[in-house]
Amino acid sequence: MSPVTSEDLKSELEMFCITCNDDSALDKMVEQCICNRIQADEWVLEWVAYSTTKNGLLLSVDTLDQFEYEVLSKRNKSKQNFKREERNRPRDLTTIQDIIKAEEEEDNLLDCYSTPAKGSQKRVLTTPETPHSKRSSALLTSPGVLLSPACFSPSATPSQKYSQRGGKGEVMVSFGAVQGTRWAGRKASGAEVQLELLERTEDTLHSSYKYMFQRLRDIRNVLTEKIEELGEQLQSHFNIGEFSPVSLPEQDCMSVLGQVCCDSNGKLNAQSVLLEAGPEQGGQQVHLDLSELQEYSLFPGQVVAMEGMNTTGRKLVVSKLYEGIPLPFYSSAGKMESDEEPVNVLVACGPYTPSDSLNFEPLLDLIHVIGRDRPDVCILLGPFVDSKHEHIEKSQVTEPFEAIFTRCIESIVEGTKSVGCRLVFVPSQRDVHHHYIYPQPPFTLPNLSNNPRVTLVSDPCTLLIDGVTFGLTSTDILFHLGAEEISCGAGSDRFSRILKHILTQRSYYPLYPPVEDVNMDYEKFQSFGQLPLTPDVLVIPSELRYFVKDVIGCVCVNPGRLTKGHVGGTYGRLLIQRAASTVDDRRVSCCLAAQVVKI
Secondary structure, three states, rough: OOOOOOHHHHHHOOOOOOOOOOOHHHHHHHHHHHHHHOOOOHHHHHHHHHHHHOOOOOHHHHHHHHHHHHHHHHHHHHHHHHHHHHHOOOOHHHHHHHHHHHHHHHHHHHHHHHOOOOOOOOOOOOOOOOOOOHHHHHHOOOHHOOOOOOOOOOOOOOOHHHHHOOOOOOOEEEEEEEOOOOOOOOOHHHHOOOOOOOOOHHHOOOOOOOOOOOHHHHHHHHHHHHHHHHHHHHHHHHOOOOOOOOOOOOOEEEEEEEEEEOOOOOOOOOOOOOEEHHHOOOOEEEEEEEOOOOOOOEEOOOEEEEEEOOOOOOOEEEEEOOOOOOOEOOOOOOOOOOOOOOOOEEEEOOOOOOOOOOOOOHHHHHHHHHHHHOOOOEEEEEEEEEOHHHHOOOOOOOEEEEHHHHOOOOOOOOHHOOOOEEEEEEEOOOOOOOOOEEEEEEOOOOOHHHOOOOEEEOEEEEEOOOEHHHHOOOOOHHHHHHHHHHHEOOOOOOHHHHHHHHHOOOOOOOOOOOOOOOOOOOOHHHHOOOOEEEEOOOEEEEEEEEEEEEEEEEEEEEOOOOEEEEEEEEEEEEOOOOOOEEOOOEEEEEEEEEEEEEE
């Protein structure tokens, strides 16, 4: 800061047509500038604002004393309070490094004015190629500092219940040939893992889009096309004849096609089931009598074909139910090598903090697991900054949500750098900083856009990992569909029924209308919310109990959530390998082994 002179003050005052010929007053002004560490232009601006409120106060030593007491002293106090708040504010890696750098520059500046001790050898003042002090070097190389929960959390108070949890590392569910399985990635052998989106670039949701501009007519067209498309598949697969209008009185048995819906705003039950036909079948609704069916499982939005009698035109007595047909599996052009090793995939779903603290200790534990098992691919699904967290719902967070999220992701990338695994980040509608719409565009992380290890995908999406297809969604369709489904004689395995509905309806979210928490954009849903094929592995995290199930050839995994309330939750790990051949005309599963493990 250059020293302030009386000439500087005079020239600044003349800009506001203020003259001052009193040398004692000018000396007083220079003294105030020096003591309060402000430049001449800043001082003049403060004086003009002050004198204007005092009806054009004249410059004098007395008025300057009054000005210093009422303005400059308060200005200094606010600066001191700001510095005190800065000192007490939680620090992250970036701010700590900035402080260290500023201290080093100050030390170097003071060294220039100091006299070296007798007998000491003067150090040549050169700039090193990579200047790092001992403190900053220790900070950069210490993963504990970078990944410390206090470093990237606005609330550094740890959760007592989480730290006192039991059963760490306990295997909760096993699938496949787990005995003697080595949960290690292919990085040890130097083999690269191929990871890409199955859809073409133009068919991929890769950026944000305008929503809340839907017309009811457009929504209706999307639903109509869904009924017609699935109806054609049902008709050709089951050799069904021509579909009749659902409200046509007919004394003989007839075939109808439509979408299941409820006759009111309440929950679906056996007496409230309607079948709504598409425009080609008249677009009418008819009540369904399910009493003659020995077995059924229905939910709102399900497209089905039925046979039955409708003698009055007002109620269809159903005698036969045709459900959907799954899509074919992916057929890889390449052949599996005889010595090809399986790929280790870790799957975890947020929230990554306990509900009573914004401390990311569970995420830190997960990163330690990644460092131990060294998986090839880590699929991490949101929420990362949970909108349903107690502190966020009560507005107890002072730091911007985007800053917390960015620091969290960068810490994951840095903490897994030594492992070299590929990272896939899937957003959630519970991510408080992200677009609250379905389908949901991927996260935007400019600092990691060029990182080859990081893949940002939409919710939902379909990935291809070394010839094995993964269907991913962070939306809890399992819970939403389970709350609306009705069944009779369809078996006790409710999870398998719901999963089969998702696969046979060929949609990541077949429920209509969706629950209130899901803001559906149907135009984008038609393009990006449908299953392009039956995936080899379907990752479908839910609040419901974790599981690993084989449903019509697709291995469905609910890894659970990494935290469940105040305590730790679970994560999943899989060993996958593209199938080499079929056995007895049966498809061999691409999932060799899978486990759900307690964090």
